[in-house]
Amino acid sequence: MSDPARVQLLSREQAILEFNRRVLAQARREDVPLLERLRYICIVSSNLDEFFEVRYADVLEASRVRGTGIDRSYLEAVAKASHELVEEQYTILNEEVAPALRQAGIQILNHADRTAAQREWVAGFFRRQVQPLLVPIGLDPSHPFPQVANKTLNFVVKLGGRDAFGRDNDIAIVRIPRVLPRVIKLPAHVVEPGQQAFVLLSSVIRAHLDELFPGREILSFSQFRLTRDSDLDVDEDDVADLREALRSKMSTRQFGQAIRLEVVRSCHEDLSNFLLEQFGLPRQALFEVNGPVNLVRLTQLIDQAEGDHLRFPAYQAGWPESLPQAGSMFEHLRHHDCLLHHPFESFDAVVAFLREAVNDPNVLAIKQTIYRTGSESVLMELLLEAVRRGKEVLAVVELKARFDEEANINWAERLEAVGAQVVYGIVGMKTHAKMMLVTRREGARLRRYAHLSTGNYNPKTARLYTDVGYLTSQPDLTTDVDRVFHQLASLAQIRSSRQLLLAPYSMQRQMLRFIERVAQSAKAGRPARIVLKVNSLTDEPLVRALIAAGQAGASIDLVVRGACILPPGIPELTENIRVRSVVGQMLEHTRVLYFRWGEGDHEEALYLSSADWMNRNMTRRIEAAWPVRDGALRQRVIDECLVPYLLDGRDAWVQSPDGRYERVAQTGLSAQQALMDRYRAVV
Incomplete structure (x- = not known):
């Protein structure tokens, strides 16, 4: 080898x-x-x-x-x-x-x-x-x-x-x-x-x-x-x-x-x-x-x-099937996690979640990260209204979001003016994690509800970028989210997370462990599979680990929209690794990480993440990755975010060992079109 x-x-x-x-x-x-x-x-x-x-x-x-x-x-x-x-x-x-x-x-x-x-x-x-x-x-x-x-x-x-x-x-x-x-x-x-x-x-x-x-x-x-x-x-x-x-x-x-x-x-x-x-x-x-x-x-x-x-035909996203349009979202989320696949499913659901929190007198606090939200934002207006209604609002505003600095500074000043707590993350690092946390009084206890996302809180780009949002009230996951907000505000050391993987702390290290676990399974002659969907793959330690896993016999598929420095398909070096890129009507932005190192349900992991596999995301940014543990939701992510892109026969390109790309034969499935057809609103 x-x-x-x-x-x-x-x-x-x-x-x-x-x-x-x-x-x-x-x-x-x-x-x-x-x-x-x-x-x-x-x-x-x-x-x-x-x-x-x-x-x-x-x-x-x-x-x-x-x-x-x-x-x-x-x-x-x-x-x-x-x-x-x-x-x-x-x-x-x-x-x-x-x-x-x-x-x-x-x-x-x-x-x-x-x-x-x-x-x-x-x-x-x-x-x-x-x-x-x-x-x-x-x-x-x-x-x-x-x-x-x-x-x-x-x-x-x-x-x-x-x-x-x-x-x-x-x-x-x-x-x-x-x-x-x-x-x-x-x-x-x-x-x-x-x-x-x-x-x-x-x-x-x-x-x-x-x-x-x-x-x-x-x-x-x-x-x-x-x-x-x-x-x-x-x-x-x-x-x-x-x-x-x-x-x-x-x-x-x-x-x-x-x-x-x-x-x-x-x-x-x-x-x-x-x-x-x-x-x-x-x-x-x-x-x-x-x-x-x-x-x-x-x-x-x-x-x-x-x-x-x-022009492309106008696309009207449907309301997420996993969420009720009537009644309380909080009531639903107490019993079910919900997956939101944008822009195929409407981002209005995220706005509705925050609006319900703002209008609910039992909601005591709202915390949110702000990276690219735009100069006009209904979400930011709702945060302002939440402060006016007496709720505790913490906004972690990333001032160094490139080319959005002025808009973010303006929102920070408006939020501070009405009494919100505004902090700017960690010195020397960008806060790129996309998180919202709502704390609600329910009887004699407080319950937290979280929204995590692979993309920004920007309703405009949410109509153009593919992303996955996740709504949950799982106590271990919402506790992790609360600890992240606590650290960003107080600068205190964070206790170990139960579910979240965080950069620059545990994310890269855990990804390397997953890759090594898959490699060991391949060496033992057991099922060994990695499928990643990211925007960029340029972090050398992760790239080298993928190459080693491929040489051990693992089957690896990488769906990388943009820059990829891993040369696939080189005999005896990277012949078990395939790289493809999908460029279509929507901008691919979803980050999905799948690892399998055996046959049992407990021998696989699927994570969604705000982070690309770039050195800056792993070492110089606050990023989050979270597991999808519900079997039905995990299968849905595989069926919508991975499989169609591996089978795409219209918008996909295949990378050669020299870094050049060739378009696949123009026949068959367009992953994006199939998802639009699946979720298009009935009007």
Whole structure:
């Protein structure tokens, strides 16, 4: 048997880019509605923004430190793969999706494509709505290169002639305010009947750029966009108030280290070199794109375009079958645990659970973790109402939830203002566990009710992400949840949990024990099976343990939505391990962990978890995993969250040993579609 430690693991950055290739492939599928194909292109653009803002920025930082294994050749390989992905993205847009949109009567018009009437309307729009907000900056010693904020649209212009003072300064920068819409729909009176026409803001400005520089000749120009390091770096050990420290840092987030420069392909080399020099970037950081520099903003076209047949059919989730719609949830939960499978079953049940707790005079206390709840949230409004009604409310608000910091700070301040207890978790760790605990007086005793989830308390994303929620009144499980809240608030040492596995304490260690137990069963010739469904698999100790279990003879199936660094299917090394990824209409977000090390019912374990199998989740976050012990519920998780994804013949991809993926034959089951059909509301 080969040493698992000697198996060459895959590149995490390449694995992230491979995931985005799978997402981008959705834009090529003719069985996907046309506007949704465009949306997948936008999603990839958004994902790449975050990749450069966060992950690639960290890789650049690590490359400056000896011993990290990240050198210039590695950076060049990642940059090359990034360029290839972006090239493919624009090719699909220009050669497949845009022509299909035109056939469907939806056009994105460049200046040359517009009729005289359309040009007249665009000119009026520019002069009324755009030009008053533009202030070109001509560069000279008293007009230095302006600050360029992260991911903003800008123009660089090379001018001929002399300025108003007779000088020959020839470069100007035009910053485009974010308040301006990036996609403008032309009114019906300038469009042929049955057609929809749109213009991009960049095209509007380009057509009228000369009006910003009267008396000067425009020799060349380009739109450009800069991506910066956007991670908030706060030394938590050296601040007295984390909330205020983060608030002050947010004001400078837009001006972090430059990482990537996007320009249009027609940009003159002199201008692109000038911009690279201004931002201190190497040539490999330059992306010359065949279209607008920010494809994310095309979501505005998707939102404005008419045609329901061009979108996925609206899905109305049914009420969870395991919960009564009438009567008290508390009464039901005293006798039954309930499993909620979102978005196939409605998230309204979670809202209803909290609403009943807020309105019930016997409920004395509510505790909840808040990670990504959104700037508008019925759940947060209910917590505010609970405080007003005199209930004890503890909110554990994660201020460092990336890109949600401002919304979470605002909710923390509103909760504090009405008298809720608000804490921010543990210094140096993110609180990523999703938990709600309700304490209710029932006669002479207090009873606890808990909701645990693999996903966030966000009703909006709960309609788009697949997640599993769990409602219970089991005393040992609710006691564990209460101890976690107690530790997060008091910082006291937590007593050993009865059911919950917690990171950074017991979770990784127990997962390794389960894997080893399966491996020993395989060596003994007994049943040995592991099935995992997670978003990412990049934690090396867990990956090495899985490889060892596979070499011992265990049968291992991994359903990993995103990055996976484990190379499957290598003869005599990982030949017993299979990796697949499902990319469909919904974003796969459920984490399910199944282990079998024998034939008896007591020789298997199934856990649901908030944590991916990444090092950060195991060692630097507060995470929770909980067992599903009820036989019927455990079978339901297997039947809905594991088996359909192992059999998916429509949305699944299979990973090769080199880290690349191939789509399965396009026949048979779509796991997501089957679940939608199963739980769709009857209307």
